[in-house]
Amino acid sequence: MKRFKFAGALAALAFAAAIPGTALAAAGDAVGTWKDAETGGITKIYTCGGGVCIKVVKPSKGRAVDANNPNPKLKGRSMAGVVIMTGAKQDGPNRWKGKLYNSEDGKTYSGYLEVNGKNEVKLEGCVLGGLICKSHVWHRVK
Numbered sequence: 683m684k685r686f687k688f689a690g691a692l693a694a695l696a697f698a699a700a701i702p703g704t705a706l707a708a709a710g711d712a713v714g715t716w717k718d719a720e721t722g723g724i725t726k727i728y729t730c731g732g733g734v735c736i737k738v739v740k741p742s743k744g745r746a747v748d749a750n751n752p753n754p755k756l757k758g759r760s761m762a763g764v765v766i767m768t769g770a771k772q773d774g775p776n777r778w779k780g781k782l783y784n785s786e787d788g789k790t791y792s793g794y795l796e797v798n799g800k801n802e803v804k805l806e807g808c809v810l811g812g813l814i815c816k817s818h819v820w821h822r823v824k
Contacts, residue, residue, distance in 0.1 A: 711776070711797045716820035718742060724823060725766070727795070727803070734778050734795060736767035736805070750788035761785055767793055767805075782807045 712727045712734055723742030727734055741747075741761035748764065751757040770780030773794065782793025784807055791807040798804055798819075806817035 711800060712778070712795060712803055715739065715823040716803060717823050718818050718820050720818060721745075725820065731769065733769065733771040733780065734767070735765055735770065735780075736795070737765045738762055745785050748785050748788075750785060752788050757788075767795065770795055 713729060715724060715726050717724050721742035722740075723738065723745070724740035726737050726739050728737070729735075738761045745761055748756060748759045748761055751759070764783070764785075766783045766785070767780050770778035770793070773779035774796075776797040778795045780793055780795075781790050782805070783790050791809055794804075794806045794808070796804045796806070801822040803820050804817050805820065806815050808815040
């Protein structure tokens, strides 16, 4: 009987060890260059610090400059190259939660990146503990 318990525990341990690899593979689905069909902005999602980060490659229409940043040293900088999502850690099977910078108002919010498929991701920023959220769907640039 003890032999079967040991085998079961070993199988459970092997399964648990495989989970981080699966999570990393899902993060790999998000890695790449993406375009917001609504605004025309292009971003790059890349792995960083065990999670994912997002950097602006080509700013959205009307948002070429970081005009609302509260930091005087950053106000007026080009949005190209600005990292808008940092510290995003896995929060679900295809979802990461991190800090999301919004250049429209110069504030940082809780943000979520969700992989909807190989060619589609959704970025969502929320306030009031997730009570009010705004999202954008991005498509992979080929």
